[in-house]
Amino acid sequence: MEIPIETFTLDNGLRVVLSEDHTAPLVAVNLWYHVGSANERPGRTGFAHLFEHMLFQGSESVGANEHFELIQRAGGTLNGSTWLDRTNYFETVPSNQLELALWLEANRMGYLLPAMTQQKLDTQRDVVQNERRWSMDNQPYGTWWEKLPALCFPMDHPFHHSLIGSMADLDAASLEDIAHFFTTYYTPDNAVLSIAGDFDPAAARAMVERQFGPIPRGGNKPPLPDMQLPTTFGEPLREVVPDDVMLPRLFLAFRSPVFGSASYYAASVAGAILGLRKGSRLHRALVRERQVAAEAQAFTYDLTKGSDLLVVDVTGRPETSSDTLESAVNAEIDRLLQEGVTQSEVERAVALIETDLVVALQSAGDRADRLSMFTTYFNDPQLVNVQSDRYRAVTAEQVNAFVRERLVPENRASLLYVPRDSDVAPASSDLAMAETP
Amino acid sequence: MSPATSTNSRTPTNPPTPRPTPAEPRSYHFPRFEQRRLANGLRLVVAPVTKLPLVTAVALVEAGATQEPEGKEGVATLTAQMLLEGAAGLDGAALADRFERIGASVEAYADWDVAAVTLSAMNTRLPEALALVRDLLRAPTFPEREVARLRDERLAELLQQLAEPRGLADEQFSHAVYEPRARYSMPNDGEAHTVRTITGDDVRAFYAARYQPSAVTLVFAGDVTTDQVMALAEPLFGDWKGEPTSDRRAAADAAQPGRLLRVVAKGDAPQSEVRVGHVGLPRRTPDYFSVVVMNAVLGGLFSSRINLNLRETHGYTYGAFSAFDWRRGAGPFVVNTAVKSDVTGDAVREILGEIERIQREEIGEDELTLATSYLDGVFPIRYETTGAIAGALASLIIHGLPEDYYDRYRERVRSVTTADVLRAAREHLHPDRLRVVVVGDPAVVTAPLSEVTGMSPDMVAAADVEADA
Numbered sequence: 001m002e003i004p005i006e007t008f009t010l011d012n013g014l015r016v017v018l019s020e021d022h023t024a025p026l027v028a029v030n031l032w033y034h035v036g037s038a039n040e041r042p043g044r045t046g047f048a049h050l051f052e053h054m055l056f057q058g059s060e061s062v063g064a065n066e067h068f069e070l071i072q073r074a075g076g077t078l079n080g081s082t083w084l085d086r087t088n089y090f091e092t093v094p095s096n097q098l099e100l101a102l103w104l105e106a107n108r109m110g111y112l113l114p115a116m117t118q119q120k121l122d123t124q125r126d127v128v129q130n131e132r133r134w135s136m137d138n139q140p141y142g143t144w145w146e147k148l149p150a151l152c153f154p155m156d157h158p159f160h161h162s163l164i165g166s167m168a169d170l171d172a173a174s175l176e177d178i179a180h181f182f183t184t185y186y187t188p189d190n191a192v193l194s195i196a197g198d199f200d201p202a203a204a205r206a207m208v209e210r211q212f213g214p215i216p217r218g219g220n221k222p223p224l225p226d227m228q229l230p231t232t233f234g235e236p237l238r239e240v241v242p243d244d245v246m247l248p249r250l251f252l253a254f255r256s257p258v259f260g261s262a263s264y265y266a267a268s269v270a271g272a273i274l275g276l277r278k279g280s281r282l283h284r285a286l287v288r289e290r291q292v293a294a295e296a297q298a299f300t301y302d303l304t305k306g307s308d309l310l311v312v313d314v315t316g317r318p319e320t321s322s323d324t325l326e327s328a329v330n331a332e333i334d335r336l337l338q339e340g341v342t343q344s345e346v347e348r349a350v351a352l353i354e355t356d357l358v359v360a361l362q363s364a365g366d367r368a369d370r371l372s373m374f375t376t377y378f379n380d381p382q383l384v385n386v387q388s389d390r391y392r393a394v395t396a397e398q399v400n401a402f403v404r405e406r407l408v409p410e411n412r413a414s415l416l417y418v419p420r421d422s423d424v425a426p427a428s429s430d431l432a433m434a435e436t437p
Numbered sequence: 438m439s440p441a442t443s444t445n446s447r448t449p450t451n452p453p454t455p456r457p458t459p460a461e462p463r464s465y466h467f468p469r470f471e472q473r474r475l476a477n478g479l480r481l482v483v484a485p486v487t488k489l490p491l492v493t494a495v496a497l498v499e500a501g502a503t504q505e506p507e508g509k510e511g512v513a514t515l516t517a518q519m520l521l522e523g524a525a526g527l528d529g530a531a532l533a534d535r536f537e538r539i540g541a542s543v544e545a546y547a548d549w550d551v552a553a554v555t556l557s558a559m560n561t562r563l564p565e566a567l568a569l570v571r572d573l574l575r576a577p578t579f580p581e582r583e584v585a586r587l588r589d590e591r592l593a594e595l596l597q598q599l600a601e602p603r604g605l606a607d608e609q610f611s612h613a614v615y616e617p618r619a620r621y622s623m624p625n626d627g628e629a630h631t632v633r634t635i636t637g638d639d640v641r642a643f644y645a646a647r648y649q650p651s652a653v654t655l656v657f658a659g660d661v662t663t664d665q666v667m668a669l670a671e672p673l674f675g676d677w678k679g680e681p682t683s684d685r686r687a688a689a690d691a692a693q694p695g696r697l698l699r700v701v702a703k704g705d706a707p708q709s710e711v712r713v714g715h716v717g718l719p720r721r722t723p724d725y726f727s728v729v730v731m732n733a734v735l736g737g738l739f740s741s742r743i744n745l746n747l748r749e750t751h752g753y754t755y756g757a758f759s760a761f762d763w764r765r766g767a768g769p770f771v772v773n774t775a776v777k778s779d780v781t782g783d784a785v786r787e788i789l790g791e792i793e794r795i796q797r798e799e800i801g802e803d804e805l806t807l808a809t810s811y812l813d814g815v816f817p818i819r820y821e822t823t824g825a826i827a828g829a830l831a832s833l834i835i836h837g838l839p840e841d842y843y844d845r846y847r848e849r850v851r852s853v854t855t856a857d858v859l860r861a862a863r864e865h866l867h868p869d870r871l872r873v874v875v876v877g878d879p880a881v882v883t884a885p886l887s888e889v890t891g892m893s894p895d896m897v898a899a900a901d902v903e904a905d906a
Contacts, residue, residue: 024817073810075814130776138602215449294594318592
């Protein structure tokens with residue numbers, strides 16, 4: 001199964017990916033800017049995400065919140081999201097409204113600043129601070145989003161600091177910061193535009209040229225610092241977090257090969273063997289057999305620079321102490337390290353991943369997002385069509401090579417949440433600094 | 438003052454292009470589907486969709502939470518989950534392994550109205566996967582050890598919910614809205630005091646009473662034909678015999694009378710979880726479309742009144758929404774938000790004000806068309822996946838909607854008027870019955886909430902909730 005892909009690049013450097021599919025009269029527009037929290041300067045944590053909010057506050061021809069209203073009035077859905085190394089904006093609209101979505105994206109890429117005001121910034125700062133309270137501060141375990149990267153990346157690494165940002169840094173953000181960030185990063189040559197669904201390629205190309213063509217390229221994007229990291233942490237890292245929770249929960253992270261690298265796929269399969277669905281090792285051993293855990297799963301961050309993280313996430317049962325939980329999870333990792341995986345386990349994992357890859361291509365929005373992702377990271381949208389092959393080529397030997405190299409004790413970072421009144425001594429949260437080279 | 442004046446080469450030399458006008462819309466129809474019935478009463482609904490080689494299958498069983506015997510709330514969910522824990526000589530681990538080896542995903546759960554087993558698989562794997570679904574629907578073994586484990590997992594989840602402000606607010610809101618004996622007053626998966634009493638025998642009895650062929654509908658959406666489905670289903674399900682027995686209980690949706698303000702104490706909470714609402718309407722209400730459009734204007738969309746007011750005008754919250762929860766019985770109408778603690782009273786005042794305003798005067802024509810053109814236009818986008826199409830067909834079956842329901846949906850949305858919206862708001866929103874539930878810091882929120890609502894609060898300590906659980 002292969003999705004059709006066409007690409008072209010505008011003179012201003014905007015890379016464009018088209019993928020036709022006429023099964024329904026709808027079309028997805030997806031724009032990735034190659035900027036995320038990693039690009040923030042000191043004292044401005046959370047700025048990339050706050051900036052994402054400001055992109056919905058209008059531009060020269062669009063009023064505050066009118067972007068939302070115009071798309072919804074057109075019968076479309078939309079949103080944006082910010083990640084460590086990218087920010088994306090997307091709409092799915094009835095196919096006759098394609099140019100409206102392109103116009104809105106182009107208007108804010110070209111003409112954002114005339115619409116920026118102090119009052120809008122102040123309101124969105126309040127909104128984002130409430131987002132922080134809602135998703136992290138008033139949510140059991142919610143702080144893992146910032147504590148895990150802080151534990152796993154050295155202090156001065158671009159992935160170390162909080163994506164949502166500290167309240168103080170959010171307070172400090174100014175209109176000058178907006179202008180600077182916009183001028184530096186929100187340029188056509190730092191973006192990828194993908195269009196998937198029901199459109200005529202020649203007409204779509206003309207629309208893209210009309211709407212985005214006049215926007216001048218940037219070119220002053222400062223390079224990120226060297227992000228290379230050793231393959232392991234060098235020693236076990238551990239942080240205990242007393243929280244308003246009833247059940248202990250362990251996030252156990254391993255440095256792993258970056259997304260897209262040859263060994264990434266073996267790491268991803270190892271993760272699936274450990275924690276994808278009920279047939280996975282952790283679910284079978286800890287949830288079903290020993291009954292020390294209520295839930296168990298594993299995932300990768302899919303970072304493309306420095307180091308990826310493979311994370312095992314296990315929540316204990318009420319009667320399970322945090323010590324028992326931690327040692328039970330580590331015992332399963334040790335067992336994997338000693339015994340290795342079998343061909344049969346690899347087959348189960350790959351079969352599930354393959355179906356998931358197809359399921360993920362069902363909606364035009366998801367398809368466009370993947371095309372933008374592969375183009376932003378690797379300048380190659382065709383990679384979307386070879387993911388199944390990459391997974392199918394993974395052997396038990398490759399998975400075991402990954403396991404032997406990366407699941408070792410000196411490559412384990414434990415972030416352990418414990419009920420606040422339990423008596424596990426909290427370790428220093430500065431442990432992450434210990435391994436800074 | 439705009440900082441744009443200080444910037445330079447980033448501003449294009451040309452003025453922005455004018456806003457484009459839309460092209461002619463292309464026509465769309467909801468996927469065609471066929472309905473069949475086996476001799477034993479089992480129904481089949483098949484929607485062939487050939488975009489990708491995938492199939493979603495959903496087995497709907499008349500075995501939802503509202504069909505549970507009183508005192509055993511939670512048995513519907515537990516029974517559905519137990520289907521995956523052993524069947525036809527395979528234990529739960531072996532069953533999971535069989536599905537996963539062919540890349541198939543299977544889930545089993547119960548909601549208010551029905552129990553469901555959902556399967557998604559590559560179409561070449563459908564015969565194998567459906568044979569497994571047959572085993573777990575027709576020959577589950579309900580091992581005691583797994584009943585105990587799943588029951589304990591649900592109890593752990595309930596315990597965890599006490600520390601989870603959102604879940605706690607939802608649970609407390611249901612308690613505040615419905616009579617204690619009404620099924621909707623409790624979570625759909627049951628409460629600690631009911632779940633704790635459920636035994637393997639309860640699960641077996643519920644299964645025997647409810648999981649019978651005439652109470653089952655199999656829905657398929659994806660790359661498969663009706664003939665293929667019939668050829669698979671007849672040998673797997675055709676010889677299934679039996680009739681369901683029913684055990685009537687008190688109305689699921691009986692309301693508590695009057696207004697209420699309840700504060701659930703969570704000391705030092707940085708944010709308040711707010712729920713404001715009352716008993717809503719059953720899904721089959723003749724006013725469905727007027728109510729859906731009315732709610733879209735009030736709080737159903739990002740660009741709705743409540744969200745723009747609380748989020749974009751005041752910056753009180755990350756988001757504020759209203760919803761009617763559509764069930765066979767009258768599910769709740771609820772406004773849902775989380776706001777910074779020190780503006781809790783102000784936020785509730787704005788919510789009450791928006792409810793009052795939409796009842797007082799007709800909405801503007803532009804507000805109406807925003808809601809109707811959104812609901813009309815987004816319709817095809819809702820049904821891009823086999824899972825979404827199967828879900829829509831399941832909804833048709835569960836609520837007994839006419840076969841042409843999805844074909845007529847868009848014209849019915851477009852026919853709603855501003856007068857219909859006003860009438861729906863006046864008939865179906867009830868300020869005199871509003872139940873306000875806030876999980877937050879009582880020291881900060883109690884006095885402002887009393888002032889804004891004119892009610893003295895009913896205080897609940899987290900410890901009481903726990904004792905209750």
